[in-house]
Amino acid sequence: MARRTDDQRDGSKLGEFLRARRELVTPEQLGLPVSGSRRVRGLRREEVAMLAGVSADYYLRLEQGRDRHPSAQVLEALARVLQLDEDASGYLLGLGAQSRRRPRRPRRTEVVPPTTAKLLDALQLPAFVEGRYFDVLAANPLATALSPRLVAGGNRLRDVFLDPAERALYEPDWELAAAALVAGFRHSVGTDTDDPRLVELVGELSIASPRFGQLWARQDVRGREAAAISLDHPQVGRITLNREKLLVAGADGQMLVLYHPDQGSVDADKLNLLASAALPPSRPGPQGQDTTTSVDAG
Structure with missing residues (x-):
């Protein structure tokens, strides 16, 4: 089996994130009418696409990892529909920009300064x-x-x-x-x-x-x-x-x-x-005073 390229992996990670977050948002949260039974958790793909102002086919390609270069404007619209906070929105934008980043440098061992x-x-x-x-x-x-x-x-x-x-x-x-x-x-x-x-x-x-x-x-x-x-x-x-x-x-x-x-x-x-x-046990100081360190709990 052929190995996936970095570009394909980036698209897959973006799609996984969109799919997971879509399943956590209900139609009621966005004021969408609900009728009959729903076979999916959260929002349907078509509902996300409509609210974000993109075509259903384009959104499907994003979730499937077939479109790996969405614009920042599209990602910001999706973040709004999926009700992402600032941290999650930044993460989504980072996933979208992943393939345009410089090659990853090896990480050094973490050492406390x-x-x-x-x-x-x-x-x-x-x-x-x-x-x-x-x-x-x-x-x-x-x-x-x-x-x-x-x-x-x-x-x-x-x-x-x-x-x-x-x-x-x-x-x-x-x-x-x-x-x-x-x-x-x-x-x-x-x-x-x-x-x-x-x-x-x-x-x-x-x-x-x-x-x-x-x-x-x-x-x-x-x-x-x-x-x-x-x-x-x-x-x-x-x-x-x-x-x-x-x-x-x-x-x-x-x-x-x-x-x-x-x-x-x-x-x-x-x-x-x-x-x-x-703390270590107390010990007498030069003149016999107690040198135990006191703790200021504040």
Whole structure:
């Protein structure tokens, strides 16, 4: 069997995305009349084409990967019909421009910049560095106290989908957390879906976790953003923290992830308890004073 060209693969990826997103939009959401039974989930191809102002045959060619060079105007119209947000719209435009990009350069091993590593050690809050593929590249002791899986060499997708102990931390909101994680992962890796590391990781997770496969097939895209998270910690019980994700300058998609509580909250007290166990024991100073580092939970 002849191998598909890069151009054909790009068209196929665009078609897969359009088809998946079309199935998630109902006629009622767009004010279309519905009569009788419908054999398709979501919108029909003809309905998408009509609302986007293109012919049904042209839209069919897009979904089938036979037309691989749609204009930005067509893609923007389709994004509007499919009710894509800014992140998903950008992803769609990227798929459409894929074949016009420069050849892919080999990706280098992700290395945490030395200054970022120093900052990580100095922070008095749980923090870790997350790579493009959601690998944990580095973590401080407070992050590991929050979750034993937050250590260098781990991978957030493997942990959340394959480790029962990590899943238990997110119950009863694991489904929401898992869906957000997969959507953020697609945004992080972008449209380069032939990347060997990405293919390997998605294949592994799809086999080991049917739920990951279902979420990945939805083609949801969401930027890695700040959010409040609640964890059911085995030592301190339910703890709610604010999560921030800050781009590491010059590090090709690495994120510094920090967790912090609201000042003066019960959650701040709980984080202090975890911190007291994670920090090294106190030692006497030059005049016998206690030199234990205090944790500012704010």
